[in-house]
Amino acid sequence: MLDEPREIVNATVMKVLPHAIQARHHLHRHPELSFHEEHTARFIAEKLGDIGVDSLQTSVGGNGIIATVIGKNGSGPILALRADMDALPIHEEGDVEYRSEYEGVMHACGHDGHSAVLLGTAEALCSLRTRFAGTVRLIFQPAEEVAAGARAIVEEGGMKDVDGIFALHGWPGMDVGRIGIRTGAMMASADTFDITIEGRGAHAAMPHLSVDPIVAGAHVVTALQSIVSRETSPVDSVVVSVTQFHAGSAHNIIPARAELKGTVRCLTSELRQIMPERVERVVAGVCSALNAEYKINYRFGTPVTINDESMVTLVREVGSACLGEDNVEHLEWPSLGAEDFAVYLGHAPGAMFRLGTGLAKPPLHTPTYDFGDEPLRPGIEMMTQLALRYLAGASIAQ
Ligand SMILES: [Zn+2]
Ligand SMILES: [Zn+2]
Structure with missing residues (x-):
């Protein structure tokens, strides 16, 4: 040949x-x-x-x-x-x-x-x-x-x-x-997101005076898992991984802010295109329920x-x-x-x-x-x- x-x-x-x-x-x-x-x-x-x-x-x-x-x-x-x-x-x-x-x-x-x-x-x-x-x-x-x-x-x-x-x-x-x-x-597409959750800092002994960005962030991380498990067809492959979670400075301070970063991977361009909306909707819903504000920066990186x-x-x-x-x-x-x-x-x-x-x-x-x-x-x-x-x-x- x-x-x-x-x-x-x-x-x-x-x-x-x-x-x-x-x-x-x-x-x-x-x-x-x-x-x-x-x-x-x-x-x-x-x-x-x-x-x-x-x-x-x-x-x-x-x-x-x-x-x-x-x-x-x-x-x-x-x-x-x-x-x-x-x-x-x-x-x-x-x-x-x-x-x-x-x-x-x-x-x-x-x-x-x-x-x-x-x-x-x-x-x-x-x-x-x-x-x-x-x-x-x-x-x-x-x-x-x-x-x-x-x-x-x-x-x-x-x-x-x-x-x-x-x-x-x-x-x-x-x-x-x-x-x-x-x-x-x-190989998959690889896109990234940076999420900032803005709450209100307080003494750790008075959580009712705070809007705790760590609790909100923890719920965001958990809720993001539902994009793969509940919104994506079981026969499609998608990865949503939160790979960084930074917040706080002491045992007795509830911080004002949490930073989350992560990656989203897909095997089709169609799925890739709808992922930013899905991620932001989850972040917005969770933050709204917990009284926190958020900023999200979602960037398309490498295509499939x-x-x-x-x-x-x-x-x-x-x-x-x-x-x-x-x-x-x-x-x-x-x-x-x-x-x-x-x-x-x-x-x-x-x-x-x-x-x-x-x-x-x-x-x-x-x-x-x-x-x-x-x-x-x-x-x-x-x-x-x-x-x-x-x-x-x-x-x-x-
Ligand atoms: Zn390499
Ligand atoms: Zn290489």
């Missing part, structure tokens, strides 16, 4: 693999937080220059980089491939020899691996550029962990004229050499990541051909985690898949997680073959 003889692509992948491994070790050693990926971006841009990409644009949406590899006839469809570059504020506890050199910052989500896969793919596609028609646009995105980078890239024209897009995320708990994907909702059916089919076909049919997992359930890759999917059909980084690996966002070197080879092979296959199919269809 592949358009290029697998041996040719494999030989190319093997040739670029040592460079990708080196690049990942360098990136892992020098992790940078969202919006601060200056060194990372400089390093990636330098590597792309050495590789010989056809164009290179830096400082896109902050520290983003967009490079292109143009196929044999200079025209045809444009396929985008995206990797993220930022790290997390966690102190690395693993003992790999390339461990983070920076106190309290590490690549705990494996974005070092995603960037190294895309660098390897860029190099492979440059060697294979006489074998495809069309353009591959490589997007190295900053600030994924704060759900801001994708929007910044798109606002600067990163998705202009793009016909399709793919991305992967390293996945612990899945063997190396396996991938997982599903059609439709792959919705994988396109035909792009998923392509991932499955390429996965079966490269890794074996048994190694392409059909994911029965989406994750209620969120990914700002969703933003790109609002501009072109695409798909994100999970790439196994090891069955026994610790979870993402923990101090001993490491993407590892082994997933690089299947990652680069998948991305390279997806580009070749997509552009071959799209050229034929034109």
